[in-house]
Amino acid sequence: MAQVLEFKLPDLGEGLTEAEIVRWMVEVGDVVAVDQPVVEVETAKAMVEVPCPYEGVVTARFGAEGTELPVGAPLLTVAVGGPAEESRAVEAEDAEDAGDAGGGAGSDKGAGSAGSAGSAGGAGGAREVGASGGPGDRGEGSGNVLVGYGTAQAPARRRRVRPGQPVPGPGAPGRANGRERAAERADGPVPVISPLVRRLARENGLDLRDLNGSGPDGLIQRADVEYALRAAAAHARAATAATATATAATAAAAGSLAGPGPRTAPAAPAPRRPGTDIPSGVVRVPLKGVRGAVADKLSRSRREIPDATTWVDADATELMRARTAMNAAGGPKISLLALLARVCTAALARFPELNSTVDTEAREVVLLDRVHLGFAAQTDRGLMVPAVRDAHARDAESLTAEFARLTEAARTGTLTPAELTGSTFTLNNYGVFGVDGSTPILNHPEAAMLGVGRIAAKPWVHEGELAVRQVVQLSLTFDHRVCDGGTAGGFLRYVADCVEQPAVLLRTL
Structure with a gap:
């Protein structure tokens, strides 16, 4: 039975x-x-x-x-x-x-x-x-088909x-x-880059089988769906305009035969969604899943944390040379992000107030004894912040390997909930987007975030003479409840000194 x-x-x-x-x-x-x-x-x-x-x-x-x-x-x-x-x-x-x-x-x-x-x-x-x-x-x-994130x-x-x-x-x-x-x-599954793309097409009544994907092996990406939706909206507007023109021409011809008469009524406005004032051609993306969680967390951070930002320009020429020398010596390649992470952990050992969180109910600042270093990773599903556990106990090679593993997992959508939570300090390398500076929102409930802009050749006074050097802008956004500007400035100045003279790190190794 x-x-x-x-x-x-x-x-x-x-x-x-x-x-x-x-x-x-x-x-x-x-x-x-x-x-x-x-x-x-x-x-x-x-x-x-x-x-x-x-x-x-x-x-x-x-x-x-x-x-x-x-x-x-x-x-x-x-x-x-x-x-x-x-x-x-x-x-x-x-x-x-x-x-x-x-x-x-x-x-x-x-x-x-x-x-x-x-x-x-x-x-x-x-x-x-x-x-x-x-x-x-x-x-x-x-054969092989791409479903969701994997093959x-x-x-x-x-x-x-x-x-x-x-x-x-x-x-x-x-x-x-x-x-x-x-x-x-x-009738099998259509290859798309993420479930968000499939959902976006479904909510707008778009058949994915009518699209030609621009990704590898015809993979349909979000840009393909958005382009198709814009094209459909433009086609609808053109059809409406053509109909209005034809109607106006017919009315004008009839008016010329019938003589003067009342003016024609103005064209009807574009159709709108029921119960809203948004035209029907506008794409609406629901804030759900990872994107919704990020939105809620950022909103909470902005409401609860009185943050402040300080920044400084630093000459990164010597840091870039040191990295080149490390990678030329053989062994696993060292990433620039790993070197900056190593600098952060050394700075947090000197300024532990910034590796903390605020217990609002107890009205206490909780200093943490371990550095779980989060780093911002942009993916098709939105911004994610994986955490490198015990970053303070890792060397540059270990940090490089862990950054690579977590970044690949973020891109493929295979990060576990444990890997996306528990960070105590965040390193935000927004320089990969080609920008110099930023004032980011803190990753609640953390107390600080170090931002790194692009490293670019700029005129710089070096040893009393004007020279072209590799310059980077560093910014520190911090919770003003856990420390004052003196502590934040001391942390950022130490990071900048290590970037300009990597030998400074030898004092803490």
């Missing part, structure tokens, strides 16, 4: 209370294995694949893609027990029948293609839809069998022929 179990959205940690369904990885009738990922969700911290704790047949799913569910809400139901075993056996027999039918001599070209795909899998195809629960369960079609191997079409459903034979009605299977493969 089958037993139907309900699987609820689990607690994903770090105080997260809800998640948005990005992509279902199973359908009703699919056979799932224990710990097989069944849905991909987006939280305020990261993208997460949620595994199912049961083995059996999916009998129901709760929530469409794009729906937000609270923790503890039902995700799906699974029938476990006898029907699951029966369905798995039926799946295996049906896959074998499909392979025999596809490889027959009388099959047409389309059926032959489907049959070769089935025979290539052999018995592995039957296992794939059974208890293995491998990556092959996640999509349809053939997934898309297997042949899955067969779904419901408990008690009769199994059609090789020649029974309802079996998909070659053309139908090809059509099903054509």
